[in-house]
Each structure stands twice: as structure tokens, then as C-alpha cells.
Amino acid sequence: MDFNTKYTPQSWPDHPEQVTLEGKNKFLGFWLFLAGETVLFSSLFATYLALKNKGPSGMEFSTQTLFELPLVFVMTMILLTSSLTSVYAMYHMKNHNFKGMQTWLAITVILGIAFLCLEIYEFNHYVHLGFTYGQSAFSTAFFTLVGTHGLHVAIGLGWIILLLIRNAKRGFSLYNAPKYYTASLYWHFIDVVWVFIFTVVYLMGVVG
Amino acid sequence: MSHDAHVYSKSQTEYEYTRRVRREAMRGQVTTFAIMIFLTLIAFSAVAAGFSEYFIVPILLLLAAIQVVLQLYYFMHMSEKNHGMAAFFLYSGAILGFTLFLTFLTIVWWN
Structure with missing residues (x-):
């Protein structure tokens, strides 16, 4: 089985992402990378919680005055749905349905872009209120944590778009199946981080 | 391959x-x-x-x-199946991350 073998839905392996040695290595290496990402985000969450609502005396910004839940709710629903659409994309990959996978990944990308636009709108709104990156320890910790997540969304979008363009006319092979698979793992991980962000930053911020 | x-x-x-x-x-x-x-x-x-x-x-x-x-x-x-190493990596990262989290909070909150 080499990279150039053409497959049919009948001959397509059950786990195409882990048939070749390269695919197995990508799979393991990617989980190790996700472990590193977990440590990165833990340190950012720890920093945020340590510095939450801390700043110059008389600071008017706090989690309770700043955050608006309807926007966060919409962002959460968009990102959660995009996680399901990438599950659909991987379902079609396992069924060797190239068009189906392209379609669902494209929907994932559109939802990701919508999420990113809402986040940019939110940050822009805060900066207009005077809550800039350097305003306080709180604002720096907030923008670094949520901004790093936003950067991950942007990188994930770039990654999936490049994959779609580069492989647009290639169809499935054991060469590109692990690439799609790791990209979808990355996209789910972005959603895992967002679950913690909407809980710890926004919901617990509004509660107190 | x-x-x-x-x-x-x-x-x-x-x-x-x-x-x-x-x-x-x-x-x-x-x-x-x-x-x-x-x-x-x-x-x-x-x-x-x-x-x-x-x-x-x-x-x-x-x-x-x-x-x-x-x-x-x-x-x-x-x-x-076949996700043992994945779980091992992820839980190692989570444990390390949790230690970081405890360290940061105890240093900042109890000083």
C-alpha cells in the first residue's frame, strides 16, 4: 500500500489515517502536541484566574460590567456546531466520499469564520470602551487567554482551507487521509478549550 | 511505505x-x-x-x-481502541497543567 494507490469505497481501509507508518507517527505526534497545548492553555487560565479583576485602583472594568452573555452564547453554539460538522467530514472520509468530506469541511470553515468575526467584534467593542490590552493586569490576562484561543481558530481555519485547496483534485489517498484526520482533531481541541473559556471566563465571570 | x-x-x-x-x-x-x-x-x-x-x-x-x-x-x-498513548499524553499534559494552575493561584492568592 503506497501513497499513490487508488482506492474504491470497498478497498478503502477502516482506519485510513493509521495504515501507513507516516500516518501512525502523525497520529501519535499530534496527540503529544495536544498535550503541550493543554499545558499552554492551563498556564494561561491560571494567569487569568490569578489576575481576574485586578488592576489600577478605581478601575471601572470587571467581569460583571464587561461581559455580555448573548454574544458568548451565539459564539458557543457556532463553535459547537462546527465541531459536529467536522465529525460529519470524518464520517464521509471513512466512507470514501470525497465530495461529502469537502462539503462538510467547507461548512466547518464558514462557521469558524463566523466565530472569529464575532470575537473580533467583541474585542473591538472592549477596546472602544477603553479596555485595551495594556489597561490592567486583568485586561492583559483576558486578551492573552481568549486571544490565544482566537489565534488557534485562525490557524485551524488556515490549515483546513490550505488542505482543501491543495488536495482539491486529488481525491483520497493514504497520503492525505492522516492530514484531514489531524486537522479535525485540532478543530475539536479548539472546541475543548472554548468549553473552558465560556465556563471559567464568561459564565463564572458574570456570576461573580 | x-x-x-x-x-x-x-x-x-x-x-x-x-x-x-x-x-x-x-x-x-x-x-x-x-x-x-x-x-x-x-x-x-x-x-x-x-x-x-x-x-x-x-x-x-x-x-x-x-x-x-x-x-x-x-x-x-x-x-x-488504539488510543492508549493518546490518553497517556493528554493526561500527562493535564496533570502538568493542573500543577501549574495550583502553583500560580497559591503564589498570587496567598501573598
Whole structure:
């Protein structure tokens, strides 16, 4: 089985992402990378919680005055749905349905872009209120944590778009199946981080 | 690559069987998604209802933990076999991250 073998839905392996040695290595290496990402985000969450609502005396910004839940709710629903659409994309990959996978990944990308636009709108709104990156320890910790997540969304979008363009006319092979698979793992991980962000930053911020 | 195995083609029955198994697995994924949406709705409406902080924060953390487990084990397939190393890596990262978290908070809050 080499990279150039053409497959049919009948001959397509059950786990195409882990048939070749390269695919197995990508799979393991990617989980190790996700472990590193977990440590990165833990340190950012720890920093945020340590510095939450801390700043110059008389600071008017706090989690309770700043955050608006309807926007966060919409962002959460968009990102959660995009996680399901990438599950659909991987379902079609396992069924060797190239068009189906392209379609669902494209929907994932559109939802990701919508999420990113809402986040940019939110940050822009805060900066207009005077809550800039350097305003306080709180604002720096907030923008670094949520901004790093936003950067991950942007990188994930770039990654999936490049994959779609580069492989647009290639169809499935054991060469590109692990690439799609790791990209979808990355996209789910972005959603895992967002679950913690909407809980710890926004919901617990509004509660107190 | 290094594998010299020949390409194996499924028989029609075998093929239809795997497709059915996958379709059922996909239905399970959609159920997982519905549960995650439901958990999110509970979390947001509990905050909007304005319960006491000490009651609501543990519930929010519990809901988040359930949702993350669903995401990792179903959407990211950690419940399937051949994911031992993946789990080992991820839990190592989580334990290290939790230590960082405790360190930061004790240094800043108790000084």
C-alpha cells in the first residue's frame, strides 16, 4: 500500500489515517502536541484566574460590567456546531466520499469564520470602551487567554482551507487521509478549550 | 511505505455491514452533540436565572467537565481502541497543567 494507490469505497481501509507508518507517527505526534497545548492553555487560565479583576485602583472594568452573555452564547453554539460538522467530514472520509468530506469541511470553515468575526467584534467593542490590552493586569490576562484561543481558530481555519485547496483534485489517498484526520482533531481541541473559556471566563465571570 | 500488504477489497456484504456500523456510530455522534447542546443550555440558563454563586460555580464546572469528556472520548475518538498513548499524553499534559494552575493561584492568592 503506497501513497499513490487508488482506492474504491470497498478497498478503502477502516482506519485510513493509521495504515501507513507516516500516518501512525502523525497520529501519535499530534496527540503529544495536544498535550503541550493543554499545558499552554492551563498556564494561561491560571494567569487569568490569578489576575481576574485586578488592576489600577478605581478601575471601572470587571467581569460583571464587561461581559455580555448573548454574544458568548451565539459564539458557543457556532463553535459547537462546527465541531459536529467536522465529525460529519470524518464520517464521509471513512466512507470514501470525497465530495461529502469537502462539503462538510467547507461548512466547518464558514462557521469558524463566523466565530472569529464575532470575537473580533467583541474585542473591538472592549477596546472602544477603553479596555485595551495594556489597561490592567486583568485586561492583559483576558486578551492573552481568549486571544490565544482566537489565534488557534485562525490557524485551524488556515490549515483546513490550505488542505482543501491543495488536495482539491486529488481525491483520497493514504497520503492525505492522516492530514484531514489531524486537522479535525485540532478543530475539536479548539472546541475543548472554548468549553473552558465560556465556563471559567464568561459564565463564572458574570456570576461573580 | 514500509507495508507490503496487498490492498484488501471488502465483499459486498462486508461493505454494507461496515457502512451500517459507521452510520450507527454517526447517529451516536449526533446524540452526543445534542447532549452537549443541552448541557450548554443548562449552563447559560442557570447563570441567567441568577442563583447563588456558591451553588452555581460547582455546577458550571461539572457541566464543563462532562462536555469536555464527551468531546474527547466521542468526537476525538478516545473511547476507541488504539488510543492508549493518546490518553497517556493528554493526561500527562493535564496533570502538568493542573500543577501549574495550583502553583500560580497559591503564589498570587496567598501573598
